[in-house]
Amino acid sequence: MERLNRSTFRDVIEPPGTGIAHLGLGAFHRAHEAVFTEDAIRKAGGDWGIAAVAPRSRAVLDPLLEQDRLYSVLTLDGEQVTPRVLGVHTQALHAASAPAAVERLLADPAVRIVTLTVTEKAYRADSGIMRLLLAGLRARAATQAPIALVSCDNLPSNGQRLRELITPELDDVSFIGFPSTMVDRIVPASTDATYATAREVLGLEDRACVAAEPFNAWVLEDDFPGGRPAWDQAGAVITDDVAPWEGLKLRALLGVHSALAYLGALAGARTVDQALALPGMRSAMERFIATDIAPTLTPPDGVTVEQYGRSALERFANAGLRHRTLQIAMDGSQKLPQRLLGTIADRRAAGSVPVYATLVLAAWMKFVRGAADDGTPLPLDDPMADRLRATPSLLELDAVFPPGFADDAELRAQLSAWSADLDRHGVVGTLQALR
Ligand SMILES: NC(=O)c1ccc[n+]([C@@H]2O[C@H](COP(=O)([O-])OP(=O)(O)OC[C@H]3O[C@@H](n4cnc5c(N)ncnc54)[C@H](O)[C@@H]3O)[C@@H](O)[C@H]2O)c1
Ligand SMILES: O=P(O)(O)OC[C@@H](O)[C@@H](O)[C@H](O)[C@H](O)CO
Numbered sequence: 171m172e173r174l175n176r177s178t179f180r181d182v183i184e185p186p187g188t189g190i191a192h193l194g195l196g197a198f199h200r201a202h203e204a205v206f207t208e209d210a211i212r213k214a215g216g217d218w219g220i221a222a223v224a225p226r227s228r229a230v231l232d233p234l235l236e237q238d239r240l241y242s243v244l245t246l247d248g249e250q251v252t253p254r255v256l257g258v259h260t261q262a263l264h265a266a267s268a269p270a271a272v273e274r275l276l277a278d279p280a281v282r283i284v285t286l287t288v289t290e291k292a293y294r295a296d297s298g299i300m301r302l303l304l305a306g307l308r309a310r311a312a313t314q315a316p317i318a319l320v321s322c323d324n325l326p327s328n329g330q331r332l333r334e335l336i337t338p339e340l341d342d343v344s345f346i347g348f349p350s351t352m353v354d355r356i357v358p359a360s361t362d363a364t365y366a367t368a369r370e371v372l373g374l375e376d377r378a379c380v381a382a383e384p385f386n387a388w389v390l391e392d393d394f395p396g397g398r399p400a401w402d403q404a405g406a407v408i409t410d411d412v413a414p415w416e417g418l419k420l421r422a423l424l425g426v427h428s429a430l431a432y433l434g435a436l437a438g439a440r441t442v443d444q445a446l447a448l449p450g451m452r453s454a455m456e457r458f459i460a461t462d463i464a465p466t467l468t469p470p471d472g473v474t475v476e477q478y479g480r481s482a483l484e485r486f487a488n489a490g491l492r493h494r495t496l497q498i499a500m501d502g503s504q505k506l507p508q509r510l511l512g513t514i515a516d517r518r519a520a521g522s523v524p525v526y527a528t529l530v531l532a533a534w535m536k537f538v539r540g541a542a543d544d545g546t547p548l549p550l551d552d553p554m555a556d557r558l559r560a561t562p563s564l565l566e567l568d569a570v571f572p573p574g575f576a577d578d579a580e581l582r583a584q585l586s587a588w589s590a591d592l593d594r595h596g597v598v599g600t601l602q603a604l605r
Contacts, residue, residue, distance in 0.1 A: 193223045206388055207401070240257050253372055273305050276305075284303065293335060303336075314345040318394040319332050328350050333348040383491055387406075415470055424508075425530075429458060429533070435537060438544060438546065442486050455526075458529075540559070
């Protein structure tokens with residue numbers, strides 16, 4: 171079968187120039203920012219082509235280069251597949267082997283935006299990608315060409331987080347904007363089944379394709395000193411304050427996603443939709459949202475947490491996505507603080523013990539121990555894996571847990587009760603007893 175490229179597929183955009191450097195050439199960027207940006211260029215023009223930077227692995231970079239940087243996004247709605255070929259990438263670079271080229275890109279005044287999807291664990295001044303970003307910004311200081319650094323990672327106040335990371339390392343940040351953003355589209359890692367679907371629907375071999383759900387959302391603060399694509403004309407929401415959206419997403423969507431990942435993985439569910447279909451799971455998740463999460467959030471005007479949570483559950487039920495529970499379960503030590511532990515801390519401060527949230531925490535603790543309910547080994551893919559496995563009382567890890575958790579007798583009692591239930595009855599037995 172022929173390969174997807176600019177000769178085999180001609181009806182595709184070719185941006186007139188590069189205005190964005192993107193760090194983190196993973197699945198998410200290809201189905202989210204790239205789609206918004208291509209739509210914005212189609213609607214309003216602009217030299218906003220994207221130079222994508224793969225920090226370490228060449229697994230996406232090489233196929234993309236072989237395909238003239240074209241790839242498809244396969245939108246999956248149950249059994250229905252809608253393909254779309256994107257051509258918004260003007261360059262693709264490898265940071266690990268060509269750091270000087272990336273540094274030049276970041277210093278280039280024509281590039282006015284740097285976006286990032288580098289996962290939670292890369293947000294440290296000493297991570298390789300941050301050091302490279304800092305080197306590029308130091309080189310850029312010579313021209314002071316205005317630029318926005320836009321985190322598209324699932325972190326609270328992600329713009330502020332970047333600002334706090336970057337500011338102490340540079341003499342001058344006056345030419346840099348740090349808008350916070352809320353990004354939302356479920357984009358599972360591609361598998362052989364994804365490549366097979368692409369072959370079927372495109373009639374071409376596409377080794378850089380990604381599959382995604384129909385839903386796609388982006389809320390951004392407007393802090394772009396060098397301008398930005400007309401993302402608003404492509405459906406993005408530009409706001410003064412992203413915090414209410416962020417809180418909702420982190421706790422009512424991602425908190426529930428992680429809950430399904432840990433409870434599901436323990437029960438032997440391979441995918442999120444399978445986890446949600448376990449007996450008792452949906453009603454437990456509805457109660458987790460209504461009883462534990464909702465009281466901790468002030469949602470944006472016109473939205474209720476329960477409504478938002480119900481729509482999140484509908485999205486998780488999309489069987490076409492086959493999003494693996496073990497993928498979402500990765501890096502729990504980096505994800506749970508913003509997805510779950512904030513909810514627990516807020517409920518404890520209000521004098522309540524959040525029963526469903528502590529069940530999820532007990533499930534993560536059992537997951538860390540490495541065996542499913544039927545004894546099947548579970549992998550612990552986490553930058554703190556060694557410390558997690560070596561620590562007898564996880565609540566004492568202050569790199570993960572907020573202060574006060576370790577000494578909270580009521581919280582400990584609820585957690586022990588759930589741990590005993592999970593050990594004795596497994597996830598399904600525990601959930602069924604809740605009904
Ligand atoms: N996939 C989704 O559904 C989704 C949705 C919303 C937000 N996000 C955000 O995007 C991030 C990436 O998701 P993805 O699906 O693209 O994952 P992915 O595994 O496909 O890609 C991860 C990217 O991050 C880079 N990376 C990983 N660890 C790094 C490190 N220590 N230093 C520098 N770079 C590193 C990888 O090289 C890769 O380019 C997530 O962590 C999340 O914050 C993902
Ligand atoms: O991408 P991760 O690994 O940080 O988290 C896995 C999922 O929970 C997450 O990617 C969601 O699918 C996404 O954030 C929905 O917008």
